[in-house]
Amino acid sequence: MDKQAIIRVSGRERNSPVFPLVAAYPSVRVEAAPLATADYLLEGNIAVKRKEAADFVASIADRRLFRQVAAMQRDYDRVVLIVEGNLSLYYTALPPDIVRSAIAFLSVTRGVSVVQTPNAEETAALLRVMSRQAHKG
Numbered sequence: 001m002d003k004q005a006i007i008r009v010s011g012r013e014r015n016s017p018v019f020p021l022v023a024a025y026p027s028v029r030v031e032a033a034p035l036a037t038a039d040y041l042l043e044g045n046i047a048v049k050r051k052e053a054a055d056f057v058a059s060i061a062d063r064r065l066f067r068q069v070a071a072m073q074r075d076y077d078r079v080v081l082i083v084e085g086n087l088s089l090y091y092t093a094l095p096p097d098i099v100r101s102a103i104a105f106l107s108v109t110r111g112v113s114v115v116q117t118p119n120a121e122e123t124a125a126l127l128r129v130m131s132r133q134a135h136k137g
Contacts, residue, residue, distance in 0.1 A: 005135035007127060008033035008041040018050060018084075021124030028131055037071040038079075040127060042134040047076035050123060053085030057093050060102045069112055080113045080130070081106065084123050087116065 008031050013019050023030045038047035049072060051059065059065035072079045087099055106112040117123045 003027070004029040005128075005131035006031060006043055007131045008035065010035035010039050013039045013050065016050070017120035018123050018127070021121060022127050025124075025128045028128055037068065037075050041076070042127075042131050044134045044137065045077040046080065046130070046134050047072045047078065048080045048082060048127065048130070050082045050084060053083060053087045054090055054093075056083045057087065057090040057099060060099060061094055065102065065106075069106060069110060073110070073112075078113075079111075080115065082123055082126065083114065083116045084120065085118065 004027060006029050007022060009019060009022070010033065014032065019030075022028060033041060035041055035047075037049075039050045040048040042048065049068060051065075056065070059068070069079060069081070088096070091099065103114050107114050115126065117126055
């Protein structure tokens with residue numbers, strides 16, 4: 001078994017602060033890939049969408065999030081949503097219970113793993129660990 005886990009990265013994420021951090025891990029091989037719906041693709045057909053907290057809240061409000069998740073579920077076997085940043089800073093845009101309800105709907109009803117990280121560094125570290133787990137099978 002190859003020691004490096006593979007993470008495929010969409011063109012949309014190439015300019016994100018997470019990309020160079022993930023690419024710097026020696027245990028991970030990063031490959032550019034034309035991913036239509038996911039931001040990252042791990043081994044085992046596991047799709048990851050990264051959303052900054054402000055965009056997460058905005059995408060709940062305009063319902064874009066639910067269309068994006070449905071498309072990912074059509075394209076991939078498993079879906080993980082990483083919410084980066086402090087959601088409570090955006091509770092003025094949407095009431096907290098609406099945000100919580102969206103997370104609960106995605107997790108409980110749609111079977112999406114929703115994980116929150118505080119910043120790009122932690123997102124990159126989470127992607128590294130997730131890629132290792134996916135690589136192991």
